[in-house]
Amino acid sequence: MYLENFITDYQAWQGGESIFIEAPTGMGKTSFVLDQLVADAMNNQQEVLFLSNRYLLKEQIKHSVAKRQGIPIEDNNWLEEIEEFEGITVISYQKVQVLMEMDNAERYLNRERYKFTVFDEIHYILEDSIFNPHIYYLLQFIQKAQSIKVFMSATLEETKNYLLNTEILGKIIPYSNVRLNEFVEREQLDGYIYQCLGRQKYIWKYSIPKQRRKLIVKYFKDFHQIVELINRSEEKWLIFVSNKASVGSWKSAIRKSVDVIYADNKEKELVDQIVKYERFEKQVLITTKLLDNGVNFKDQQLCNIVIDTISRVEFLQMLGRKRILEDETANLFIPKKSLKYFSGYFNLSIRKSLDLVNAGRTSEDLMKECFADSTVYEMTRRFYVVRDGILMLNPAGAYKLSLIAKFLCDMQEAMQEDEWAFIKEQLKWLDMQEDFSEENLLPDVRKEKVYAEVNEYLKRSAGVWMDKKRQNEFRQELGKLFCEAGLYEKRGNRAPGKQVIEKIIKTEFPRYDLEVKKASRKGEISLWRVEVKKDVLDNQNTF
Secondary structure (H helix, E strand, O other): OOHHHHOOOHHHOOOOOEEEEEOOOOOOHHHHHHHHHHHHHHHOOOEEEEEEOOHHHHHHHHHHHHHHOOOOOOOOOHHHHOOEEOOEEEEEHHHHHHHHHOOOOHHHHOOOOEEEEEEEOOOHHHHOOOOOOOHHHHHHHHHHOOOEEEEEEOOOHHHHHHHHHOOOOOOEOOOOOEEEEOOEEEEEEOOHHHHHHOOOOEEEEEEOOOOOOOEEEEEEOOHHHHHHHHHHOOOEEEEEOOOHHHHHHHHHHOOOOEEEEEOOEOOHHHHHHHHHHOOOOOOEEEEOHHHOOOOOEOOOOEEEEEEOOOOHHHHHHHHOOEOOOOOOOEEEEEEOOOHHHHHHHHHHHHHHHHHHHHOOOOHHHHHHHHHHOHHHHHHHHHHEEEEOOEEEEOHHHHHHHHHHHHHHHHHHHHHHHOOOHHHHHHHHHOOOHHHOOHHHEOOOHHHHHHHHHHHHHHHHHEOOOEOHHHHHHHHHHHHHHHHHOOOOOOOOOOOOOHHHHHHHHHHHOOOEEEEEEOOOOOOOOOEEEEEEOOOOOOOOOOO
8 A cells, every 4th residue: 555545635725724744654745745745736737846855866766757757867977967857846954054044946936837845755854953054944944835845754843843833834723633543643824814804724634654664673783793694695795884984984894786875875886776677786785864764775785784872763763774574584784782882872972962053052152152163163163053143943953852851861771670671672663572581682793702702811821820021911801801801991002900800700700710919928920820620610610
């Protein structure tokens, strides 16, 4: 079933109304616009304005329009420059933001020309708002647009609540909600003019139920666990990394053919391949949120998806890039984050930004702080725009920041009780809570190898008293191995001390003891010796 089967009353929509369409990926949201709304607008001698949030999504939409209109698409170079087609204009949110900032967006606000303004993947206004303050101008565009506004996303809830609660779309009459059928409800807008004219204006909410995907979900603690699988695999892999800084580590460790695509690295040939054929040729594609929505992969060889994000919206959008057919099953790999990760993220990244946007400083005071402190400037430029010489807060950014802060605090609290809390949260996003099992954690082959190396090193070191020089060598070597095994976090060039080594040996390698012979007189040094315990079974921690 496609969206056109669920939405049959679109001709009842009126100018100035807002339509929310939440439907799973693969339900034909774009086809509904191109086949139904464009035809309806053209029958009324009007057009559709289609806005999108990612370069690749915009190009794929234009490619779909060109195919429908019989426009040759063998060469995509010229298509990049085209925005206006018969009955539809396709542009990016970023362009709208620039034009609104320049007070030059009137042509796209023309209600006589555009019957529908489609805001595709509208979750953009919250998901990107904590680093893109110019969304401030998109919110102004939404307020000014008087055409029929159609907001679409597979992950709409947060954004819908924000737009409605802030009354950007108008004030809703309390208790006016009416459910028209199981898929649509309607609320009435408050407006004196509407009432005088005897016409009612509405907010329409369409919600299409999610279809359960056939997924086998596994958990990983370290990217090397995934790399180990990839290097033994003959299938295709799509890897979503949390930031482009980690791309190099993934790529250098993978021994298969790899393509990489992110905002600053859009190889033309690869882009054309994805837009035209909805596939990639190499065995592995590593990407960031550049591909997190709109772009589809219809490739039965693509069986494995790795997603590393703590955002529910990004998570579901990334997963939706692979079209899983009825006879297909995909393998999904999700991260097992630590309590330290969430506390670190909150304290190092979110807390200061939260203090900044909630401080209530005047624009003048904040500008002075920006000139005096580069850290304040870097935070400010993520949440504020300069409008007529005044710093203006992007309200969507402040709202999203508060949601992230709450989630991080909730996860910290949950993980104090249960180390698997984040895994369970991700499974909840998939409606697969009941499938949780600790058995689904991938074995850490790399860690097992390092443990074996530590055992071997301790075995070689046993029974010999170590002087100061030998102790330093011992600390350096164990420090390196403990770091590789994730047992110790090195700070600078500092190697672990005696107490740290004793603690790690006691917990992880109970077969051994670190014996210390204290100096008996001034000028002498304490000696160390590794001892093998006789009362511990030989097979413990031997791997």
